[in-house]
Amino acid sequence: MDKKNALRAGALATGTTLMMLLMSSPALALTRDDGDDPGPGLSVAETLGLFVVAPLVIFGIIAGLVMVLDKSRKQA
Numbered sequence: 001m002d003k004k005n006a007l008r009a010g011a012l013a014t015g016t017t018l019m020m021l022l023m024s025s026p027a028l029a030l031t032r033d034d035g036d037d038p039g040p041g042l043s044v045a046e047t048l049g050l051f052v053v054a055p056l057v058i059f060g061i062i063a064g065l066v067m068v069l070d071k072s073r074k075q076a
Contacts, residue, residue, distance in 0.1 A: 042050070
């Protein structure tokens with residue numbers, strides 16, 4: 001009985017997701033708007049630096065500041 005319920009739930013979830021994807025309208029990302037002035041694209045290195053390296057560096061700085069400025073007393 002559990003297999004049958006799981007199969008029904010999976011079919012319902014799949015059907016609902018498929019219907020939502022089919023009925024959603026496109027984002028119209030290819031159509032230019034008035035006053036739209038896109039800049040030059042980013043290279044792979046720039047993209048990785050902006051979205052991977054920069055957040056890691058910021059996280060490291062914040063974690064380092066928290067450890068250095070920790071006011072709690074350590075019990076020995």
